[in-house]
Amino acid sequence: MPAMIILNPYANRWKAGRFTAQVKSLLTELGYDFELAQTRVPGEAIGLAAAAAKAGYDPIVAAGGDGTISEVVNGLLRVEAAARPRLGLLPLGSANDYAFQLGIPLTLEGACRTLAAAAHERTLDAGLINDHYFMNDIAIAFGARVNIEAATIKRLRGSLIYLGGVFKALMRYHLPTVTFEWDGGRLENKPILLAYVGNGWRTGGVFFLSPHARLDDGRFDLLVGDALNRWQILKLLPKTFSGNHIHDPAAHMYSCTWLRIHSDDPLPVLADGEIIYRDCHDLEIRLLPAALRVISGPAEGQRPPVKPG
The missing domain is CATH 2.60.200.40 (Tumour Suppressor Smad4)
Structure with missing residues (x-):
């Protein structure tokens, strides 16, 4: 099955949608097999991710900011662990904290290349707050x-x-x-x-x-x-x-x-x-x-220079 890219056009204050054509072009040039769905309302990525996971798409790619990734994660974690696909990231948000920590380039071309190569993968924890x-x-x-x-x-x-x-x-x-x-x-x-x-x-x-x-x-x-x-x-x-x-x-x-x-x-x-x-x-x-398998960069992002205690 191909990847399913879930793109939130409203991420980064409605700027992410401007990159839809570029995402398609870059990934097509890289020979990446994918389908793309755009969200229309807040929360929609949860259902899209869960449905794509159950249909066998792998990976499920969140294209947007950290809020978009979180919605996709909420969909993935509603699927049994044995059937849960990998998570991919295309950072199109304002902060892009999760992608930065995972060493994924914050340029669209770099992120697309990292996704398509899928050379590095990490198994990561997640959390549950109430439901x-x-x-x-x-x-x-x-x-x-x-x-x-x-x-x-x-x-x-x-x-x-x-x-x-x-x-x-x-x-x-x-x-x-x-x-x-x-x-x-x-x-x-x-x-x-x-x-x-x-x-x-x-x-x-x-x-x-x-x-x-x-x-x-x-x-x-x-x-x-x-x-x-x-x-x-x-x-x-x-x-x-x-x-x-x-x-x-x-x-x-x-x-x-x-x-x-x-x-x-x-x-x-x-x-x-x-x-x-x-x-x-x-x-x-x-x-x-160990709830999530995430396609990552080769090394994590740069941590802050915390002084010894």
Whole structure:
């Protein structure tokens, strides 16, 4: 069976659709056997991916941003592991965090060549939050609010959107009190700025909130950030660009395979760059080891220069 490419034309603020003809041309020139379907509404890639997997297409290729990949992953993980095809990536989004981590070129031609050659493949973990699958990360509280605010910004592009979202979120976000329980620890009624569950190590194109995480180690990296005032947040923020926030006394790092979260305050929640809840109170998160086979580059992307502790 050929590959099935699921292209989201609305990725990267409606820019991805401009590359449809180029994707077809490049892959045809490479002699790649494929069919292509375009999504029309949010969430449609889930059903398309599940149907293509059950029909025997291999690989299933997500062409779009991290949100598109996440939808395709949600479709693939609804298929039994024995029948689950490989995942391929054509990064057409604004941050392209997952592709970057896997060493896939962020140029379209380079990504097409990597896909067509399929010379490297990795078996990677995924996660489940309540009834939603994810492959890279979960952001809770302030981190999710940043994304909500970023979505309202019209004039910025790329990673600048997320930086703009930070400053908008600073002006209006209420800091919640949260209880955490995981295999190995518990924090009760803790006021927080944010919580972050990293399967991967890069988010938003510029943030390295879990800089030592690995996509295939069978563990999540959990970051819990203390409740801070605006000035303290602005002092801490630049450290997240290099991962050196992990040495700040306001940042607490843990390792886990499952996590339960409760708050009487409404929590916004982000999964793989997309808002899945705006006012959630209870979350259950667990690791799915070795859940995905992904066509990758020869080596992972460059990690940030984190200083020794």
